[in-house]
Amino acid sequence: MDTSGPIILWFRRDLRLADHPALTAALQKGAPVLPLYIHPAEEDPGAGAASRWWLHHSLSALDARLKAVGARLILRRGKPLQVLLALCREYKVGSIHVSRCYDPSTEKADRFLEGQLRHQGVLWQSHRGTLLQEPSSFFNKSGKPFQVFTPFWRALSHEEAPPAPLPAPRRWPWPSPCPTGETLDSCGLLPSVPWDQGFQEAWQPGEAGAQARLSAFLDTDREVYPLQRDLPGSKGTSRLSPHLHFGEITPGQIYHATRNQLSMGSSTAKSPMGDAFVRQLVWREFAHHLLFHFPETLREPLRPAFKAFPWREDRGLLRAWQEGRTGYPIVDAGMRELWATGWMHNRVRMIVGSFLVKHLLLHWRHGAEWFWDTLVDADLANNTLGWQWIAGCGADAAPYFRIFNPMTQSEKFDTKGRYLRRWVPEIARLPDADLHAPWKARPETLDRANIRLGKTYPQPVVNHMIARETAMDAYHRMKAQG
């Protein structure tokens, strides 16, 4: 097999230059390296509209990073095998380096590509992706995949620390003649109707944006995160999720930056693994390992009993939920934040999710699909874990009978209504005490706040107590069948 000659570095969900094992390995060979991104020929069914917006800007940022070290991102469109073979022929490429992706369909596609390329004399070299451990070799004491978070986290805490982050290259061995590609605009990733104004204000996709966000987050008082991470009205969490999804930053970089900061500060956490923030990264890791071992959970509940759950079909209710018109302010605030910025606070994701599957009795897949289309951090593994957790049918899930009360959640986590007032301005003039359940406010209070329920703000689409009982009833019927 001829492995000499130029090398392709195929960028996928690893859109960065630093701490990039595949990139470091490719550059170490000393041969010219072609930095490639392949955009699918047809409309990509794997990406939602918000993710496509992010991808456009992330690719543009990656191209700028490459330009600074003397290269350009080569953008080609088509089926990966055809694009790779064409480039291999054109440039006499001997090997292709990639970062491993762990989702079921990419894993399968990679095995196919590796075989096909081998037949053509091209070496496929895959490297550590953006996880702390390889899912194919990380098991519990019985040699089985973990299905419960705490033992998973404990086992991970006993592993060696992730390797120190690799530096970004300073120069890029660029092939001659210069490879050509398509323009980013021709990929049509940006929306044709310009709804992305809020996105532009909220985000800076790309590696520099990710590093800036991490620094800003680590500059805040580390002891505050566990207290504030549940308060949607505060900027208490890192908002690194889209950067992590697109591989603009690695969990290893975050781990080491946190460790450096902990060693300087007065935190009570003895190691990064004991830090509440790093623990969230372990949830991400857990989600990816679960999807790797249980790929069917994308569509099916991990707990088979839930296949018999009597879900309801109601397009009107689904639409009201999607558009933030349920009459429950905390649910509506979350859904509107999502629409405007492509992101929603984790506590609110849990509340709106619970409302969809328990108050409205709509299938969690409807929620997962909407999130998939609207989140900039839409991630198969995290989204699947989140929705199955909420619906009570996944690994280590919240029991179905624990039904979130949207009013008490709202009072507890947004007591002063900062979040509600920002995203549901039509009820902003209500006093704090009435903000969480406007339909309970006295008529004169509503008048003073200029609210006409059913006109300026919806009446609740369901009654909380009745919805709760109906959900419990559905749950008992499902159990009786099992």
Ligand code: FAD
């Ligand atoms: P931080 O609190 O700063 O946490 C740091 C990182 O840890 C996050 O960026 C994320 O990568 C990871 N993380 C945090 N919480 C979780 C969690 N519960 N599960 C897995 N990883 C976590 N996250 C996604 O990245 N993509 C999704 O598509 C997604 N869908 C979700 C759907 C539902 C119904 C729920 C309940 C949660 C979902 N999450 C998803 C998890 C979580 O809400 C987000 O990761 C988090 O809100 C991102 O904000 P942050 O970066 O400020 O988090």
